Amino acid sequence: MTQLPTCHAIARKGHAADATLTVTLSYEDRFLRRKVLTADSGEAFLVDLAHTESLDQDDAFLLGDGRAVRVLAAAEPLLAVSGADLPRLAWHVGNRHTPCQIEAARLLIQRDHVIRDMLARIGAEVTEVTEPFTPEGGAYGHGRTHGHDHSHSHGPAPVQAHAHAHAHSHSHGQDHGHSHGHDHPHDH
Incomplete structure (x- = not known):
């Protein structure tokens, strides 16, 4: 061999x-x-x-x-996103932790019917394309989100109903993990 x-x-x-x-x-x-x-x-x-x-x-x-x-x-199936308020559209894509290639007049994201429908509802023009995908790397490193599960609210909540824990766990073929947050009672 x-x-x-x-x-x-x-x-x-x-x-x-x-x-x-x-x-x-x-x-x-x-x-x-x-x-x-x-x-x-x-x-x-x-x-x-x-x-x-x-x-x-x-x-x-x-x-x-x-x-x-x-x-x-490689060329791969993507969605080209454009519209009058591209920064707002980019915010919505980023808020979903979706890899995104940012260009002057459009965004490129991987095909996802849920994201596509959300963008169309807020006024985006969304077109299927097949092109190379080179998304932004992210502010904290590579920006990859494989196995990155977390839960938190993005909207207002009553003062009596709030939480302070936010944990992350991910694996990339290595043995490591981390968490962020605190755990203590709140009297309201």
Whole structure:
């Protein structure tokens, strides 16, 4: 059995060596730690990173043999969102923790009929497109929301009915977790 070229490191856009190969991956497939990938040329290679990484268009996998494989964003089914009040529409998308590619005249999001219907109800023009998806990374890192479950209210509530706990738990193939909040009684 032939051993595959292996990647243990990545180079971010602008810091990548001259790539001799490319690999075209969807947004979901650009979130990985260990996986066999096939370059666009047909050559297989093993990605074996220390931690789960979110890769962007023009990042590169650095192979142990000195070659680099440039990452290209695959065309995938998306929704193009536009309208007279694009900042307001962007707020509604962000409020749902939905990955979003922000452009001057439109937003691109993954196809989701619930989000589509909500946006149409508030006046957005929503069109199905097939394009590469390169959403914003988020203010606190990669911005990925896999397995990120939380519950909280986004509207006003009576003073007598409020809670102060807000916990997060997520897993990306690593053993870690965290929570934020406090637990103490409130007398009203």
